[in-house]
Amino acid sequence: MKRILVIHGPNLNLLGEREPDIYGSLTLEEINQKLQEFAAEQQLDLKIFQSNHEGAIIDKLHQERRWADGIVINPGAYTHYSYAIRDAIAAVGKPTVEVHLSDIHRREPFRKISVIRDVCIAQICGLGWRSYIEGLKALCAADRISDISHRGGLEMNEPIVESKKDGPNLVKGPLKLIDASGKETLLDRPWVALCRCGQSHNKPLCDGTHSKVGFKADEAKFYKP
Template identity: 60%
Template sequence: MNILVLHGPNLNLLGTREPAIYGTMTLEEINARLQAWAAERGIALRIVQSNHEGALIDAIHEARPWAHGILINPGALHIYGYALRDALAAVNLPTVEVHLSNTQAREEWRRTSVIAPVCRGVVLGFGWRSYLLGLEGLAALLQEAGVP
């Protein structure tokens, strides 16, 4: 089983960026926990972080022949990233959207995701564990679909 993990804009600053909202765990620490969880289950992860929507779209396109699913934290691109949304729809891979904070409990403008409608599920508000919960859910969906 192969899964693409995408981190959007500003997530490279985790650990120091607004820790009251996003926690103190760094992106590298989150990635290490995801890699450890996946390795225990024989799942291969390809992890990409970019502050540029086009680079995330390129990663989605490049993963098409390889990946069975996508785990994405689009950051603020969930609000206005229509090109990112269209790329996810175009490759037609099962996708789970995750967010560290509960975007539904924050500013009104954060409450609508253009990404969610092309995803199998959304996990938000559990800090770094949102990634782990999303990965676990995506792996279960893929396994149920017969992906080894």
């Protein structure tokens, strides 16, 4: 995972002055600087884009589809209703992580709804600007799974799992979930991050809470269940 597109959605240009008790005191420029510093450490190439307009975000996704290896997106309020952005992410077909500065699962009821989530490999929220860093880490881990699957001869129609150190289980391939009631759900998207800390507000999917609660666990090697 070398080239990553980072998209900031509407109103994020006002970070630092917009409700700092919710979104923090850092400006968007300061957050972008932290992302570039992390990218330099990890030898990643970032393109960072912000827009308040749905069409501009869709155009950017289309424009960078052949350049980007993965996407980190904070859709802002578009999270809750933009099926157009959802469809654009699905059409581009790149591993994508949805991130939010605040914990959307502990805010107003309408903010708990994400029409974007199902086309992303993970949703990370509530960590402030660090949600973006965790999103970049998730894409890097997903890329390692992809690399192993192509070099190691594993069947692409079989699940591949990696336990990320102090983080979620990252899974590639078809996966059937059976909840406590016996209901079965087939997760047919390319990647999924499953919670290990047990504190996710989006169970069984990971929402990044492991970083917030200080979850500690070893990193496992790639394996097939």
